[in-house]
Amino acid sequence: MKVAFTTMGDSLDAPLDSRFGRAQKFLVYDLDRGTFEIIDNQQNLNAAQGAGIQSAETVARLGVGSVVTGHCGPKAFRVLAAAKIAVYSSEAPTVSEALRALRSGALKAAASADVEGHWDRSS
Amino acid sequence: MTVAVASGKGGTGKTTIAVNLARVSGVPVQLLDCDVEEPNDHLFVKGAVFAEQAVRIPIPRVEESLCDGCGECSRFCQHHAIVTFGTVPLVFPEMCHGCGGCARVCPRKAIREEEHRIGVIQTSQAGGITLHQGRLDVGVAIAPPLIRSVKALLRNGTFAILDAPPGTSCPVIATLRETDFAVLVTEPTPFGLHDLGLAVQMVRQLGMPFGVIVNRVGIGDERVHEFCAREKIPVLQEIPDDRRIAEAGSRGSLVVDALPEYRRPFENLLSSIQEVHT
Numbered sequence: 001m002k003v004a005f006t007t008m009g010d011s012l013d014a015p016l017d018s019r020f021g022r023a024q025k026f027l028v029y030d031l032d033r034g035t036f037e038i039i040d041n042q043q044n045l046n047a048a049q050g051a052g053i054q055s056a057e058t059v060a061r062l063g064v065g066s067v068v069t070g071h072c073g074p075k076a077f078r079v080l081a082a083a084k085i086a087v088y089s090s091e092a093p094t095v096s097e098a099l100r101a102l103r104s105g106a107l108k109a110a111a112s113a114d115v116e117g118h119w120d121r122s123s
Numbered sequence: 124m125t126v127a128v129a130s131g132k133g134g135t136g137k138t139t140i141a142v143n144l145a146r147v148s149g150v151p152v153q154l155l156d157c158d159v160e161e162p163n164d165h166l167f168v169k170g171a172v173f174a175e176q177a178v179r180i181p182i183p184r185v186e187e188s189l190c191d192g193c194g195e196c197s198r199f200c201q202h203h204a205i206v207t208f209g210t211v212p213l214v215f216p217e218m219c220h221g222c223g224g225c226a227r228v229c230p231r232k233a234i235r236e237e238e239h240r241i242g243v244i245q246t247s248q249a250g251g252i253t254l255h256q257g258r259l260d261v262g263v264a265i266a267p268p269l270i271r272s273v274k275a276l277l278r279n280g281t282f283a284i285l286d287a288p289p290g291t292s293c294p295v296i297a298t299l300r301e302t303d304f305a306v307l308v309t310e311p312t313p314f315g316l317h318d319l320g321l322a323v324q325m326v327r328q329l330g331m332p333f334g335v336i337v338n339r340v341g342i343g344d345e346r347v348h349e350f351c352a353r354e355k356i357p358v359l360q361e362i363p364d365d366r367r368i369a370e371a372g373s374r375g376s377l378v379v380d381a382l383p384e385y386r387r388p389f390e391n392l393l394s395s396i397q398e399v400h401t
Contacts (some may be wrong), residue, residue, distance in 0.1 A: 053206055
């Protein structure tokens with residue numbers, strides 16, 4: 001199974017991006033092979049609206065079974081749920097620590113969005 | 124002729140210019156308040172509302188038994204208002220701009236459209252001014268369809284003034300499109316100059332004729348004037364930083380009525396616009 005992590009960098013040691021819709025990049029990790037690829041999400045990062053929906057479409061088309069991120073808004077969650085993608089929320093500082101937590105079963109799949117839309121734009 | 128009053132920066136005096144320009148126009152004039160998120164022209168043009176229409180846009184509804192999940196609708200929609208992954212599509216009405224494209228491209232004719240209210244247009248009359256005011260419902264995110272509905276009330280051959288929202292994004296573009304002339308209102312401050320630069324880029328991309336009004340001259344510095352000279356942009360009018368103008372505005376009075384000495388500058392502004400246009 002493939003897992004998409006939101007990230008700001010290009011390696012497993014890069015920080016986990018706490019935003020889903022406006023994540024800078026996705027690190028798509030293949031749990032079976034132990035390999036990963038980086039998908040740029042710059043276009044959505046700058047979208048005025050619909051970033052969550054489009055990011056959810058992006059990861060769904062990549063064929064991932066799970067998403068690990070900081071927070072996920074309501075529209076993105078609806079799309080991910082429709083695509084049968086589990087959403088895990090993690091406060092781990094890096095992708096590799098989030099991956100370790102996921103593998104150990106420490107992360108629980110979210111049952112709903114945990115933030116309002118546009119939650120990261122208040123600052 | 125249609126004249127749109129725009130600015131980059133908010134609070135430069137678009138509404139003041141628009142309503143006073145309408146007042147001195149001397150012919151029957153249509154005033155369109157296209158600042159549909161916060162319309163204010165009615166505070167100065169005070170006529171009784173005699174017509175009101177709700178504005179609705181068509182939102183897709185998917186007939187699940189007809190949908191085979193082909194995803195054509197989702198690929199067509201640039202606003203991600205309809206999304207599918209080989210399943211029945213999800214619809215996000217708040218993202219929908221009502222273009223109807225999804226229903227058109229659906230090969231199985233599985234999408235029909237339902238009307239979804241986004242706002243209202245009120246029409247009032249005061250003297251020779253017919254005011255059409257768009258008002259977006261609270262919580263609605265998408266202004267351009269309402270602005271286009273307000274503009275659909277333009278009558279051919281009538282002089283019209285359009286009061287645009289601030290900024291340089293979709294609602295402003297929706298207001299400016301297909302108007303004959305843009306008046307960019309700015310103030311001689313670093314804020315005013317910066318946002319005027321953005322507004323100038325916008326109208327140049329739209330390829331429309333335009334000129335600048337410098338409001339509150341006396342505050343700030345000379346850089347707005349230097350910018351206009353360097354860019355060969357006509358400064359159509361300067362309005363001094365006169366406390367009495369602000370006082371008239373704060374009482375809901377038209378400047379040209381409260382302070383008759385400003386009637387001439389507004390009349391001159393009208394002539395300069397007509398001159399630059401022709």
